[in-house]
Amino acid sequence: MSWQTLATQLFPGGHDILERDNFLSGTAQVDGxxxxxxxxxxxxxxxxxxxxAQAQAILNTVQEHPGRPILILVDTQGQRLRHRDEMLGINSYMAHLGKCVDLARRKGHTVIGLVYDQALSGGFITSGLIASACYALPAATxxxxxxxxMARITKVPEERLTELARDNPVFAPGPENYLRMGGLHGIWQDDLANALARALAECGTDDVRMALGQERGGRLLAQPVAQAVRTGGHVRPT
Structure with missing residues (x-):
């Protein structure tokens, strides 16, 4: 789905989103x-x-429009793998973007991420995945x-990883598996404008990803381990 088609469905009340060198920015009307x-x-x-550019847009919103909700539209193949970017410290730029999203959340901005096409690697982690809540369209990658x-990095044979991916969402791609793990709060279908309005209205300040992953059976130990670290307790194997 193109971003123009998506914007038409998301914002029947109108928008002024502009694209420049594959970067989207602007405002839209959602329930007034x-x-x-x-x-x-x-x-x-x-x-x-x-x-x-993304970090600047977020900081401008925090400074000039306190409390204004922020929607991050995600379509990326991940961080750019170029020698130039690596030498300039792309990891620091990505970290800066993530910190800006976190700052906006701490300043009271509801930040919603929506994966409408591709979401890969660090480009997803420091944008939609770090938002207050993240959603996806059914056809998203x-x-x-x-x-x-993963096989090259871990030295585990790809055939073994493929076998593990059948039952374990940690190894498997796709929005359904990220929903099970709690990385996604939901998958939007049909009335996207209503889904966005509802997400903005219902979004809380607490990060519930670990609880969602445990509840949905996709990440059974993240929540107990975090709780044990906080309280000095122990984790019972499941």
Whole structure:
């Protein structure tokens, strides 16, 4: 789905989103409220330029429009893998973007992420995945690392990882598996405008991803381990 088609369905009340070099920014009307929009399109890799542009848009919203909700539209193949970006410290730029999202949340901004096409690797982690709540469309492609790359890094045979992915969502791509793990709060279908309005109205300040993962059976130990660390207790194997 193109971002223009998506915007038409999300914002029947109108929007002024502009695209420049695959970076999206602007505002839209949702149930009579103005929402700040930032995002990416055309599966663009996140290099230092787009990371800084997204961070600047978030900081401008925090400074000039306190409390305004922010919607991050996600379509990226991950961080840009170029020698130039690596030498300039792309990891620091990505970290800066993540910190800006976190700052907005701490300042009272509801930050919603929506994966409408691709969400891969660090480009997803420091945008939609770190938002107050993250959602996806059914046809979205989501993964942090493909199984072939995972096999090369972990030295576990790809055939074994493929076998594990059948039952364990940690190894498997796709919105349904990220929903099970709690990374996604929901998958939107049909009336996208109503889904967005409801998400903005219901979004809380607490990070409930670990609880959702435990409740849905996708991440059974994250919540107990975090609780044990906080209280000094022990985790019972399941």
């Amino acid at each position: 409220r103005t929402v700040a929009i930032i995002g990416t399109t055309e599966h663009v890799p996140i290099g230092i330029e787009i990371a800084l 989501i993964r942090v690392m493909g199984l072939p790359a």
